[in-house]
Amino acid sequence: MKVEEIIRKLKTEYHADSYFGTKIDESRTRDKVLYGAIDKECTGIVVTCFASTRVIREAHKMGCNFIISHEAMFWNHGDHTDWLQENEVFQEKKKLLDIYDMTVWRDHDYIHAGIPLRDGTYADGIFYGFIKEMQWERYVIGDYRRSRTFAFPGITAKELAKQMVDKMKLNGTRIIGDPDTIVRKAAIPMHLIGDADNHELAHCEKDKIDCLLTMEMTDYTVQEYIRDSSYVGVPRAIIAIGHFNIEEMGMKYMSRWLPEVVGEIPVHFIQSGDAYQYIV
The missing domain is CATH 3.40.1390.30 (NIF3 (NGG1p interacting factor 3)-like)
Structure with a gap:
Protein backbone atom coordinates (compact mmCIF):
# COMPACT_ATOMS: atom_id res chain seq x y z
CA MET A 1 0.00 0.00 0.00
CA LYS A 2 1.30 3.45 -0.88
CA VAL A 3 1.77 6.15 1.74
CA GLU A 4 -0.85 8.36 0.10
CA GLU A 5 -3.39 5.51 0.27
CA ILE A 6 -2.74 5.06 3.99
CA ILE A 7 -3.26 8.77 4.66
CA ARG A 8 -6.44 8.82 2.60
CA LYS A 9 -7.76 5.68 4.29
CA LEU A 10 -6.99 7.04 7.75
CA LYS A 11 -8.83 10.27 7.06
CA THR A 12 -11.97 8.32 6.15
CA GLU A 13 -11.71 6.40 9.43
CA TYR A 14 -11.67 9.54 11.56
CA HIS A 15 -14.63 11.70 12.48
CA ALA A 16 -15.24 14.41 9.87
CA ASP A 17 -15.60 17.25 12.37
CA SER A 18 -12.78 18.87 14.28
CA TYR A 19 -12.33 18.78 18.05
CA PHE A 20 -14.31 22.03 18.24
CA GLY A 21 -17.25 20.70 16.23
CA THR A 22 -16.47 22.31 12.88
CA LYS A 23 -15.64 20.57 9.62
CA ILE A 24 -11.93 19.91 9.12
CA ASP A 25 -10.77 22.28 6.38
CA GLU A 26 -8.12 20.56 4.25
CA SER A 27 -6.64 23.91 3.28
CA ARG A 28 -6.13 24.98 6.89
CA THR A 29 -5.65 21.78 8.87
CA ARG A 30 -2.30 21.16 10.53
CA ASP A 31 -2.42 17.58 9.29
CA LYS A 32 -0.07 17.89 6.33
CA VAL A 33 2.76 15.85 4.90
CA LEU A 34 5.67 17.49 6.70
CA TYR A 35 8.36 15.84 4.64
CA GLY A 36 8.94 13.31 1.90
CA ALA A 37 7.09 11.65 -0.96
CA ILE A 38 3.72 9.94 -0.68
CA ASP A 39 3.64 8.10 -4.03
CA LYS A 40 5.79 5.22 -2.77
CA GLU A 41 5.13 1.86 -1.18
CA CYS A 42 5.08 1.92 2.60
CA THR A 43 7.57 -0.51 4.15
CA GLY A 44 6.41 0.11 7.71
CA ILE A 45 4.87 2.76 9.94
CA VAL A 46 6.15 4.37 13.11
CA VAL A 47 3.74 6.39 15.24
CA THR A 48 5.13 8.90 17.70
CA CYS A 49 4.38 12.23 19.33
CA PHE A 50 7.39 14.11 17.94
CA ALA A 51 9.47 13.00 14.95
CA SER A 52 12.84 13.80 16.49
CA THR A 53 16.12 12.86 14.82
CA ARG A 54 16.36 9.94 17.26
CA VAL A 55 12.91 8.69 16.24
CA ILE A 56 13.84 9.03 12.55
CA ARG A 57 16.96 6.90 13.07
CA GLU A 58 15.01 4.27 15.03
CA ALA A 59 12.29 4.14 12.37
CA HIS A 60 14.91 3.47 9.70
CA LYS A 61 16.48 0.69 11.79
CA MET A 62 13.03 -0.93 12.00
CA GLY A 63 12.72 -0.86 8.22
CA CYS A 64 10.01 1.81 8.22
CA ASN A 65 9.80 4.66 5.72
CA PHE A 66 6.67 6.40 7.04
CA ILE A 67 6.30 8.26 10.36
CA ILE A 68 2.97 9.50 11.71
CA SER A 69 3.71 12.28 14.18
CA HIS A 70 1.18 14.05 16.39
CA GLU A 71 3.13 17.28 16.71
CA ALA A 72 5.12 19.53 14.39
CA MET A 73 8.57 18.39 13.28
CA PHE A 74 10.46 21.63 12.65
CA TRP A 75 9.90 23.45 15.93
CA ASN A 76 7.22 25.96 14.93
CA HIS A 77 3.46 26.15 14.46
CA GLY A 78 2.74 25.19 10.87
CA ASP A 79 6.16 23.61 10.32
CA HIS A 80 7.40 26.52 8.19
CA THR A 81 10.94 25.90 6.98
CA ASP A 82 11.69 28.90 4.75
CA TRP A 83 13.38 30.68 7.67
CA LEU A 84 15.42 27.60 8.58
CA GLN A 85 17.34 26.98 5.36
CA GLU A 86 20.67 28.11 6.86
CA ASN A 87 20.01 26.52 10.25
CA GLU A 88 22.55 23.78 11.02
CA VAL A 89 20.16 21.55 12.96
CA PHE A 90 17.52 21.80 10.22
CA GLN A 91 20.11 20.89 7.58
CA GLU A 92 21.22 17.81 9.52
CA LYS A 93 17.66 16.65 10.16
CA LYS A 94 16.74 17.18 6.50
CA LYS A 95 19.82 15.24 5.42
CA LEU A 96 18.75 12.33 7.61
CA LEU A 97 15.24 12.33 6.14
CA ASP A 98 16.67 12.37 2.61
CA ILE A 99 19.18 9.58 3.24
CA TYR A 100 16.47 7.33 4.70
CA ASP A 101 13.81 8.37 2.15
CA MET A 102 11.51 9.05 5.10
CA THR A 103 8.01 10.52 4.84
CA VAL A 104 6.43 12.26 7.83
CA TRP A 105 2.73 13.05 8.10
CA ARG A 106 1.25 15.02 10.97
CA ASP A 107 -1.90 13.56 12.54
CA HIS A 108 -3.19 16.16 14.97
CA ASP A 109 -6.61 17.52 14.06
CA TYR A 110 -7.95 14.23 12.74
CA ILE A 111 -7.02 12.06 15.71
CA HIS A 112 -8.41 14.65 18.13
CA ALA A 113 -11.61 14.82 16.04
CA GLY A 114 -12.34 11.20 16.82
CA ILE A 115 -11.30 7.61 16.26
CA PRO A 116 -14.10 5.09 15.60
CA LEU A 117 -15.17 2.87 18.49
CA ARG A 118 -16.83 -0.53 18.20
CA ASP A 119 -20.21 0.89 19.25
CA GLY A 120 -20.25 3.19 16.22
CA THR A 121 -19.37 6.37 18.12
CA TYR A 122 -16.14 8.36 18.07
CA ALA A 123 -13.69 9.35 20.79
CA ASP A 124 -10.84 11.84 20.94
CA GLY A 125 -8.04 9.47 19.96
CA ILE A 126 -5.46 11.17 22.13
CA PHE A 127 -7.27 11.48 25.45
CA TYR A 128 -9.26 8.25 25.01
CA GLY A 129 -5.95 6.58 24.21
CA PHE A 130 -4.45 8.11 27.35
CA ILE A 131 -7.29 6.61 29.42
CA LYS A 132 -6.82 3.18 27.83
CA GLU A 133 -3.04 3.13 28.20
CA MET A 134 -3.23 4.29 31.82
CA GLN A 135 -6.05 1.76 32.47
CA HIS A 243 2.28 18.12 26.91
CA PHE A 244 4.14 15.52 24.88
CA ASN A 245 4.26 13.06 27.77
CA ILE A 246 0.49 13.08 28.22
CA GLU A 247 -0.42 13.03 24.53
CA GLU A 248 2.20 10.39 23.73
CA MET A 249 -0.09 7.84 25.39
CA GLY A 250 -2.70 8.51 22.71
CA MET A 251 -0.16 7.79 19.99
CA LYS A 252 0.88 4.61 21.75
CA TYR A 253 -2.75 3.54 21.69
CA MET A 254 -2.88 4.38 17.98
CA SER A 255 -0.26 1.71 17.35
CA ARG A 256 -2.75 -0.83 18.73
CA TRP A 257 -5.69 0.01 16.44
CA LEU A 258 -3.85 1.17 13.31
CA PRO A 259 -3.08 -2.41 12.11
CA GLU A 260 -6.82 -2.92 11.61
CA VAL A 261 -6.71 -0.09 9.06
CA VAL A 262 -3.46 -0.86 7.20
CA GLY A 263 -3.53 -4.65 7.23
CA GLU A 264 -0.17 -6.42 7.06
CA ILE A 265 2.00 -3.30 7.01
CA PRO A 266 4.18 -3.35 10.17
CA VAL A 267 3.21 -0.73 12.75
CA HIS A 268 5.49 0.34 15.61
CA PHE A 269 5.29 2.88 18.41
CA ILE A 270 8.42 4.82 19.32
CA GLN A 271 8.22 6.96 22.42
CA SER A 272 9.71 10.32 21.51
CA GLY A 273 10.80 10.40 25.13
CA ASP A 274 10.62 12.57 28.19
CA ALA A 275 12.22 15.92 27.34
CA TYR A 276 12.84 16.69 31.02
CA GLN A 277 15.80 15.62 33.12
CA TYR A 278 16.00 16.37 36.82
CA ILE A 279 18.82 17.44 39.12
CA VAL A 280 17.90 17.39 42.82
Whole structure:
Protein backbone atom coordinates (compact mmCIF):
# COMPACT_ATOMS: atom_id res chain seq x y z
CA MET A 1 0.00 0.00 0.00
CA LYS A 2 1.30 3.45 -0.88
CA VAL A 3 1.77 6.15 1.74
CA GLU A 4 -0.85 8.36 0.10
CA GLU A 5 -3.39 5.51 0.27
CA ILE A 6 -2.74 5.06 3.99
CA ILE A 7 -3.26 8.77 4.66
CA ARG A 8 -6.44 8.82 2.60
CA LYS A 9 -7.76 5.68 4.29
CA LEU A 10 -6.99 7.04 7.75
CA LYS A 11 -8.83 10.27 7.06
CA THR A 12 -11.97 8.32 6.15
CA GLU A 13 -11.71 6.40 9.43
CA TYR A 14 -11.67 9.54 11.56
CA HIS A 15 -14.63 11.70 12.48
CA ALA A 16 -15.24 14.41 9.87
CA ASP A 17 -15.60 17.25 12.37
CA SER A 18 -12.78 18.87 14.28
CA TYR A 19 -12.33 18.78 18.05
CA PHE A 20 -14.31 22.03 18.24
CA GLY A 21 -17.25 20.70 16.23
CA THR A 22 -16.47 22.31 12.88
CA LYS A 23 -15.64 20.57 9.62
CA ILE A 24 -11.93 19.91 9.12
CA ASP A 25 -10.77 22.28 6.38
CA GLU A 26 -8.12 20.56 4.25
CA SER A 27 -6.64 23.91 3.28
CA ARG A 28 -6.13 24.98 6.89
CA THR A 29 -5.65 21.78 8.87
CA ARG A 30 -2.30 21.16 10.53
CA ASP A 31 -2.42 17.58 9.29
CA LYS A 32 -0.07 17.89 6.33
CA VAL A 33 2.76 15.85 4.90
CA LEU A 34 5.67 17.49 6.70
CA TYR A 35 8.36 15.84 4.64
CA GLY A 36 8.94 13.31 1.90
CA ALA A 37 7.09 11.65 -0.96
CA ILE A 38 3.72 9.94 -0.68
CA ASP A 39 3.64 8.10 -4.03
CA LYS A 40 5.79 5.22 -2.77
CA GLU A 41 5.13 1.86 -1.18
CA CYS A 42 5.08 1.92 2.60
CA THR A 43 7.57 -0.51 4.15
CA GLY A 44 6.41 0.11 7.71
CA ILE A 45 4.87 2.76 9.94
CA VAL A 46 6.15 4.37 13.11
CA VAL A 47 3.74 6.39 15.24
CA THR A 48 5.13 8.90 17.70
CA CYS A 49 4.38 12.23 19.33
CA PHE A 50 7.39 14.11 17.94
CA ALA A 51 9.47 13.00 14.95
CA SER A 52 12.84 13.80 16.49
CA THR A 53 16.12 12.86 14.82
CA ARG A 54 16.36 9.94 17.26
CA VAL A 55 12.91 8.69 16.24
CA ILE A 56 13.84 9.03 12.55
CA ARG A 57 16.96 6.90 13.07
CA GLU A 58 15.01 4.27 15.03
CA ALA A 59 12.29 4.14 12.37
CA HIS A 60 14.91 3.47 9.70
CA LYS A 61 16.48 0.69 11.79
CA MET A 62 13.03 -0.93 12.00
CA GLY A 63 12.72 -0.86 8.22
CA CYS A 64 10.01 1.81 8.22
CA ASN A 65 9.80 4.66 5.72
CA PHE A 66 6.67 6.40 7.04
CA ILE A 67 6.30 8.26 10.36
CA ILE A 68 2.97 9.50 11.71
CA SER A 69 3.71 12.28 14.18
CA HIS A 70 1.18 14.05 16.39
CA GLU A 71 3.13 17.28 16.71
CA ALA A 72 5.12 19.53 14.39
CA MET A 73 8.57 18.39 13.28
CA PHE A 74 10.46 21.63 12.65
CA TRP A 75 9.90 23.45 15.93
CA ASN A 76 7.22 25.96 14.93
CA HIS A 77 3.46 26.15 14.46
CA GLY A 78 2.74 25.19 10.87
CA ASP A 79 6.16 23.61 10.32
CA HIS A 80 7.40 26.52 8.19
CA THR A 81 10.94 25.90 6.98
CA ASP A 82 11.69 28.90 4.75
CA TRP A 83 13.38 30.68 7.67
CA LEU A 84 15.42 27.60 8.58
CA GLN A 85 17.34 26.98 5.36
CA GLU A 86 20.67 28.11 6.86
CA ASN A 87 20.01 26.52 10.25
CA GLU A 88 22.55 23.78 11.02
CA VAL A 89 20.16 21.55 12.96
CA PHE A 90 17.52 21.80 10.22
CA GLN A 91 20.11 20.89 7.58
CA GLU A 92 21.22 17.81 9.52
CA LYS A 93 17.66 16.65 10.16
CA LYS A 94 16.74 17.18 6.50
CA LYS A 95 19.82 15.24 5.42
CA LEU A 96 18.75 12.33 7.61
CA LEU A 97 15.24 12.33 6.14
CA ASP A 98 16.67 12.37 2.61
CA ILE A 99 19.18 9.58 3.24
CA TYR A 100 16.47 7.33 4.70
CA ASP A 101 13.81 8.37 2.15
CA MET A 102 11.51 9.05 5.10
CA THR A 103 8.01 10.52 4.84
CA VAL A 104 6.43 12.26 7.83
CA TRP A 105 2.73 13.05 8.10
CA ARG A 106 1.25 15.02 10.97
CA ASP A 107 -1.90 13.56 12.54
CA HIS A 108 -3.19 16.16 14.97
CA ASP A 109 -6.61 17.52 14.06
CA TYR A 110 -7.95 14.23 12.74
CA ILE A 111 -7.02 12.06 15.71
CA HIS A 112 -8.41 14.65 18.13
CA ALA A 113 -11.61 14.82 16.04
CA GLY A 114 -12.34 11.20 16.82
CA ILE A 115 -11.30 7.61 16.26
CA PRO A 116 -14.10 5.09 15.60
CA LEU A 117 -15.17 2.87 18.49
CA ARG A 118 -16.83 -0.53 18.20
CA ASP A 119 -20.21 0.89 19.25
CA GLY A 120 -20.25 3.19 16.22
CA THR A 121 -19.37 6.37 18.12
CA TYR A 122 -16.14 8.36 18.07
CA ALA A 123 -13.69 9.35 20.79
CA ASP A 124 -10.84 11.84 20.94
CA GLY A 125 -8.04 9.47 19.96
CA ILE A 126 -5.46 11.17 22.13
CA PHE A 127 -7.27 11.48 25.45
CA TYR A 128 -9.26 8.25 25.01
CA GLY A 129 -5.95 6.58 24.21
CA PHE A 130 -4.45 8.11 27.35
CA ILE A 131 -7.29 6.61 29.42
CA LYS A 132 -6.82 3.18 27.83
CA GLU A 133 -3.04 3.13 28.20
CA MET A 134 -3.23 4.29 31.82
CA GLN A 135 -6.05 1.76 32.47
CA TRP A 136 -8.13 4.51 34.04
CA GLU A 137 -11.48 3.54 32.49
CA ARG A 138 -13.04 2.95 35.91
CA TYR A 139 -12.03 6.42 37.08
CA VAL A 140 -13.52 8.45 34.22
CA ILE A 141 -16.15 11.05 35.09
CA GLY A 142 -18.69 11.85 32.37
CA ASP A 143 -18.48 10.93 28.70
CA TYR A 144 -15.46 8.64 28.36
CA ARG A 145 -15.14 9.65 24.68
CA ARG A 146 -14.12 13.20 25.57
CA SER A 147 -13.55 13.24 29.32
CA ARG A 148 -10.40 14.56 30.95
CA THR A 149 -11.73 14.35 34.53
CA PHE A 150 -11.21 11.41 36.90
CA ALA A 151 -12.50 10.25 40.29
CA PHE A 152 -9.94 8.39 42.38
CA PRO A 153 -10.66 6.44 45.59
CA GLY A 154 -8.29 8.61 47.65
CA ILE A 155 -4.60 8.54 46.75
CA THR A 156 -1.96 11.12 47.58
CA ALA A 157 -0.69 13.36 44.82
CA LYS A 158 2.79 11.98 45.47
CA GLU A 159 1.60 8.37 44.99
CA LEU A 160 -0.34 9.27 41.85
CA ALA A 161 2.71 11.04 40.44
CA LYS A 162 4.88 7.97 41.05
CA GLN A 163 2.33 5.74 39.33
CA MET A 164 2.24 8.02 36.30
CA VAL A 165 6.02 8.29 36.06
CA ASP A 166 6.34 4.49 36.13
CA LYS A 167 3.49 3.79 33.72
CA MET A 168 4.55 6.46 31.23
CA LYS A 169 8.28 5.69 31.51
CA LEU A 170 9.25 9.23 32.46
CA ASN A 171 12.40 10.57 34.10
CA GLY A 172 10.33 12.14 36.87
CA THR A 173 7.83 14.94 37.34
CA ARG A 174 7.22 18.09 39.37
CA ILE A 175 4.56 18.59 42.02
CA ILE A 176 3.24 22.05 42.84
CA GLY A 177 1.20 22.56 45.99
CA ASP A 178 0.84 19.90 48.68
CA PRO A 179 2.28 16.50 47.63
CA ASP A 180 0.25 14.86 50.41
CA THR A 181 -3.05 16.12 48.96
CA ILE A 182 -5.62 13.33 48.99
CA VAL A 183 -6.71 13.17 45.36
CA ARG A 184 -10.34 12.23 44.87
CA LYS A 185 -10.90 14.25 41.71
CA ALA A 186 -8.26 15.08 39.10
CA ALA A 187 -8.42 16.75 35.71
CA ILE A 188 -6.24 17.34 32.66
CA PRO A 189 -6.69 21.05 31.83
CA MET A 190 -5.99 22.65 28.49
CA HIS A 191 -2.91 24.85 28.07
CA LEU A 192 -2.24 26.94 31.19
CA ILE A 193 -0.45 29.81 29.52
CA GLY A 194 -2.30 33.06 30.18
CA ASP A 195 -5.56 34.90 30.73
CA ALA A 196 -7.70 31.97 29.56
CA ASP A 197 -6.52 30.16 32.69
CA ASN A 198 -9.31 31.89 34.62
CA HIS A 199 -11.65 29.24 33.26
CA GLU A 200 -9.52 26.39 34.62
CA LEU A 201 -9.13 28.13 37.96
CA ALA A 202 -12.91 28.51 38.23
CA HIS A 203 -13.29 24.85 37.22
CA CYS A 204 -11.09 23.79 40.14
CA GLU A 205 -13.26 25.71 42.60
CA LYS A 206 -16.67 24.82 41.18
CA ASP A 207 -16.02 21.10 40.64
CA LYS A 208 -13.76 20.60 43.66
CA ILE A 209 -10.75 19.45 41.68
CA ASP A 210 -7.98 18.29 44.03
CA CYS A 211 -5.27 17.75 41.46
CA LEU A 212 -4.43 18.99 37.97
CA LEU A 213 -2.41 16.83 35.57
CA THR A 214 -0.93 19.54 33.42
CA MET A 215 0.47 19.79 29.93
CA GLU A 216 1.85 23.36 29.52
CA MET A 217 1.94 25.49 32.66
CA THR A 218 3.32 28.95 33.38
CA ASP A 219 4.58 30.02 36.80
CA TYR A 220 1.64 32.35 37.31
CA THR A 221 -2.21 32.10 37.27
CA VAL A 222 -3.31 28.55 38.17
CA GLN A 223 0.05 27.52 39.62
CA GLU A 224 -0.11 30.45 42.05
CA TYR A 225 -3.72 29.60 42.92
CA ILE A 226 -2.88 25.96 43.72
CA ARG A 227 -0.11 27.05 46.09
CA ASP A 228 -2.33 29.58 47.85
CA SER A 229 -5.10 27.00 48.12
CA SER A 230 -2.79 24.70 50.06
CA TYR A 231 -1.55 27.58 52.22
CA VAL A 232 -5.10 28.41 53.36
CA GLY A 233 -5.89 24.83 54.33
CA VAL A 234 -7.54 23.57 51.13
CA PRO A 235 -4.95 21.03 49.91
CA ARG A 236 -4.52 20.91 46.15
CA ALA A 237 -1.70 19.86 43.86
CA ILE A 238 -0.48 20.00 40.30
CA ILE A 239 1.38 17.08 38.77
CA ALA A 240 3.25 18.74 35.91
CA ILE A 241 3.56 15.85 33.44
CA GLY A 242 4.14 17.81 30.22
CA HIS A 243 2.28 18.12 26.91
CA PHE A 244 4.14 15.52 24.88
CA ASN A 245 4.26 13.06 27.77
CA ILE A 246 0.49 13.08 28.22
CA GLU A 247 -0.42 13.03 24.53
CA GLU A 248 2.20 10.39 23.73
CA MET A 249 -0.09 7.84 25.39
CA GLY A 250 -2.70 8.51 22.71
CA MET A 251 -0.16 7.79 19.99
CA LYS A 252 0.88 4.61 21.75
CA TYR A 253 -2.75 3.54 21.69
CA MET A 254 -2.88 4.38 17.98
CA SER A 255 -0.26 1.71 17.35
CA ARG A 256 -2.75 -0.83 18.73
CA TRP A 257 -5.69 0.01 16.44
CA LEU A 258 -3.85 1.17 13.31
CA PRO A 259 -3.08 -2.41 12.11
CA GLU A 260 -6.82 -2.92 11.61
CA VAL A 261 -6.71 -0.09 9.06
CA VAL A 262 -3.46 -0.86 7.20
CA GLY A 263 -3.53 -4.65 7.23
CA GLU A 264 -0.17 -6.42 7.06
CA ILE A 265 2.00 -3.30 7.01
CA PRO A 266 4.18 -3.35 10.17
CA VAL A 267 3.21 -0.73 12.75
CA HIS A 268 5.49 0.34 15.61
CA PHE A 269 5.29 2.88 18.41
CA ILE A 270 8.42 4.82 19.32
CA GLN A 271 8.22 6.96 22.42
CA SER A 272 9.71 10.32 21.51
CA GLY A 273 10.80 10.40 25.13
CA ASP A 274 10.62 12.57 28.19
CA ALA A 275 12.22 15.92 27.34
CA TYR A 276 12.84 16.69 31.02
CA GLN A 277 15.80 15.62 33.12
CA TYR A 278 16.00 16.37 36.82
CA ILE A 279 18.82 17.44 39.12
CA VAL A 280 17.90 17.39 42.82
